[in-house]
Amino acid sequence: MRNDPKLIAGVVLSEEIRLSLREVCYTCDVSAELIMDMVTEGVIEPQGTEPCEWYFNGAALTRIQTALSLQHDLRVNLPGAALAIDLIEELEEWRRRCRRLGGP
């Protein structure tokens, strides 16, 4: 057991970052075909028209990873994952509104 004093800075997956299809595939360790399927099924919406011009932000990366984990852990298919993620985000939005008004 050894302490590592080095300070590590990561990348914040914000709305502002832009990742190409290639970078997304590398980061999530998946094929481009799977990402294209996710686009077709509405899990994510890239910016740009052609796959070689596609860009994804940090929120899209999080959606891809959530879809992968729902697929792996709960055997949800891609349309189901898209629906679940939309609902999870909507729930989050309501939770935020509730907190903003001073709720739990």
Next chain:
Amino acid sequence: MQFKDYYNVLGVPRDADQDAVKRAYRRLARKFHPDVSKEPEAKQRFQEVGEAYEVLKDPQKRAAYDRFGENWKAGQDFQPPPDWEREFDFGGGGFTGTSGFSDFFEALFGRHQAGGHQRRGARFRMRGNDHRVRIQVNLEDAYRGAQRTINLEAPEVDKDGAVRTRTKTLNVKVPKGVVDGQRIRLAGQGAAGAGGGEPGDLYLEIGFAPHPRFRADKRDIYLDLPVTPWEAALGETIKVPTLGGSVELKIPKNSQSGHKLRLKGRGLPGNPPGDQFVVLRIVVPRADSAEAQALYRKMAEKMPMEPRSERKV
């Protein structure tokens, strides 16, 4: 090591058929999935449920586990019988669930290999799994940026090929302007790869700790500000706290309870930065003295109003 009651974890009787076990697992896995549930215990419960299902879904493992009978209780100190491994050969991988099974599971059924889904003896290169950790950050840290020390339990393969758990300590930077629910990717800080494969990544998921004064909505900050009726009616400049320190805020004349005043750019930093919204809350003085009561009566007489007329209450 503590005995684990897998039937209890899944909430099924000991004579439940395989379909009932599967249904219970699917229901609990959905309930406690870390992407679905916001309960702080969700990840741990999800792992427990996965471990219980790993044993009870497999007739061979379940039969072996059932030999312990009903006499064992969850949490009881437990050692596997000495001939255990010889009677049932569970050595090696092939597990379908998530990693991170308990000592109890590993004592009975063997260890997961490092690198998650890799099977024993695999020769191919494989990237390590990504890990995910939730960290709580207070609003001051999100405003200014902070450092955080994180301890992770990481399985590691030693030179004899045995898997040991090692505590890995990381000193990570929480950059200013992070928001609730956002993730930070630390490349290469996840599980070690297999066969020379690259390590996975570590994702830190930011959760804001409740603040005694402020509430956050993405980068915007909300503050309730109690004011007196005369401050609200006549207008006044009041000192209000923000994450960056106190600022002077001009309350306009004839303000009402619930009015929102914006302090542009005084929220969490970013491009663009968030705003701070000050929500006025008019506090009515108590009419405890005869003089105060007389004043209220005079106000009623001189300033008659019908606050319910518009709402038709």
